[in-house]
Amino acid sequence: MKVIIIGGVATGMSAASKLKRGSKDTEIIVFERTNEVSYGACGLPYYISGVNSNEELLRIRRADEFIKSGIDLRVNMEITTIDFENKMVTARNVNDNHSYEESYDKLIIATGANPILPEIEGVHSDNVFTLKSIDDAVKIKKAAEKANHITIVGAGYIGLELLETFTILGKKITLIEMADSLLPVFDPEISSIMQTYLENEKIDINLQEKVEQLVMSEGSVTGVITNKSTYPTDMVIFSIGVKPNTQFTNGRLNMIRNGAIIVDSKMKTSMEDVYAGGDCATVNHKLLGKPVYLPLGTNANKQGKIIGETLCGVETNFEGVLGTAIAKVMNLEIGMVGLTEKQARSEGIDFETTFITGESHAPYYPNPTNITIKLVYGKHNKKVIGAQLIGEKGVALRTDVFAACIHSEMKVNQLQYLDLGYAPPFASVWDVIHISAGKAK
């Protein structure tokens, strides 16, 4: 069997590694457009801030290690076309433009996504950035050394992580977000806590503003013009989302509207012998029972591993994701899993919610801090279907507790009495998780 994998980061290299371990005789060729493989994109903000100054730590596994394991990894190679009928790809060397064809028995598309840039003049200037690759991070880190005032456009996870980054670096920051709240995927009761915190930290937050124009001077951007105001700036970073990198498939695979390739629970696409996973593909949502677009490293790695197992003949039953996401923004942790109220509403689900604030641990151990939880549960079946948490500590891993409960379709009354651990440094006798479930009707 000959397997071609397009893309050598999370999904691609996970699939390749799993497949090589499970099926030694399979010929595996990985084409990677850049010269970086298998790196930790989520670690880039910490590299820019210098919290981690070791660039090498971002490289999870090096190209030569994959090659040594028997994977035919070809970097700086872009796939320009796929001939699905004859099972053939055309690969182009991005350095010398030399092209050649390669046949496959099975094809894995793991080409990821590209950061979205607005279609306005100046977005390709030398002081306008997006953050995806190690190379991007190196460039931003260098540019930030000379910049005093940095504008971040987009207040999602990456935007807020970069806010932390540039706060650590002592920069003046302007944050611009089109939606009416930070982290718009959260319900406003939760995201407003983040907003109040950042406002107290004197961060300049500008909501419901859309960047319409960039002020240019000698080829560089010197200001950002929105529908409401003009902001002088030394550099701009756009973190307004990503778009699946799937144009080269020429519309031959079933996709959702944003161009993500639809895959089933084995990561099979609509085309025989073609698999996809990671940021270029959908992922099945366990609660919604349908493919959604959630370009996260966790999903990418799981999908890659499952493709590898499937091609080895291992029967893996992937039950889908819950949309779990956690982040640290300065002194706050924030997490979500399952459905928010607005998602539940838009999906037409009958739901109820609870909203509580409690302490991270017992009062008789020093420095308990507040944790606020919004719980979403089925109005009739009482199953927990969503949780959003925010607080100074103990939020990220409590999000995982809810993940286990939601995956298992636990009911609020079961969760209310769940046997969670108690010790004064870590929790109260009744943990905030219990309290959030106990408030349910």
Next chain:
Amino acid sequence: MKVIIIGGVATGMSAASKLKRGSKDTEIIVFERTNEVSYGACGLPYYISGVNSNEELLRIRRADEFIKSGIDLRVNMEITTIDFENKMVTARNVNDNHSYEESYDKLIIATGANPILPEIEGVHSDNVFTLKSIDDAVKIKKAAEKANHITIVGAGYIGLELLETFTILGKKITLIEMADSLLPVFDPEISSIMQTYLENEKIDINLQEKVEQLVMSEGSVTGVITNKSTYPTDMVIFSIGVKPNTQFTNGRLNMIRNGAIIVDSKMKTSMEDVYAGGDCATVNHKLLGKPVYLPLGTNANKQGKIIGETLCGVETNFEGVLGTAIAKVMNLEIGMVGLTEKQARSEGIDFETTFITGESHAPYYPNPTNITIKLVYGKHNKKVIGAQLIGEKGVALRTDVFAACIHSEMKVNQLQYLDLGYAPPFASVWDVIHISAGKAK
């Protein structure tokens, strides 16, 4: 309805509060032998060490607050006998010895447990202690001021928490444990990590030693003699377990061998209209499907709340506990939930285990530390039935994730792909939880 509650700490006051809120007209009399109600016993080690120097924080709710809410709380009152046939208790004022009778419609026994002392001469000396009440803690704190060398007998949770306490206070410590490992409820692969850590911290650990005699001088203990050696000491603390305080029931209720009152899922005893909960009673183990003795604050509070709800007419379905326990010992966190290997074996369960060590979070965020996990799962049904964890951070709340999985009868292959959160400061793309499940066959 007239309800008498014997014991005013966790179970008793939880039941009283829930009942009062849910059924205003119910007459509730609580007899408490001491003058302390509703305090956080688990906070006592931190009060002794001075990590928390505010004694008031240990009192979760004060007597006058309960009385103001309409509960007839009578402190310094001991119940000497119960006339189950005529539904009558005899109460004795411990200060003036005055006795009187009180009738009940429903009786709740929440008398807790007493620390066990070995039956050897000198255990009642003024420098020999057990730790249960605030009064015990005050006495230990005071005695420790003058003591240089402290001997702790028993290396369970309380023994090890006190080890931390006296380390903070700069004392020389001798730890004596009868079993062949610290924290004998854990499997040795996990407890040995704790042992190695404490040995590196220069703690004098003496396993498989039984205290046989105390060396006395002028009414005080000056040494501890075990089956192996003699240890000079300035004070001794016994933390070798507790015994249910149920002798006053005269064997009229069904009990397990140690004297804990057997209760069902509504905390009903074998006697009509008599309920029990907390450290004087059993609790139903969800996995074992039988009553076990697990005298923990979490169980006591839950049982109290359920008794309160049941007496209010609320139908509560308590599915039982998992034996979850977490603790902090100096720089280590340790946690367990469900069955250990030795428990699974003694229960005749067909099981398999995995044993892994991984990092608390991604390498590209500073200071990841090791977490070691031993997972126990059903050999045939592949259900996760137990987890033990140890490491410097992120252990306690990960124990809760396993609690949710075990309660829900999740299988290892589901857990391996569970949608846990990922952000470099908190976790890796594949969390140690995933890895522990992924190693299962």
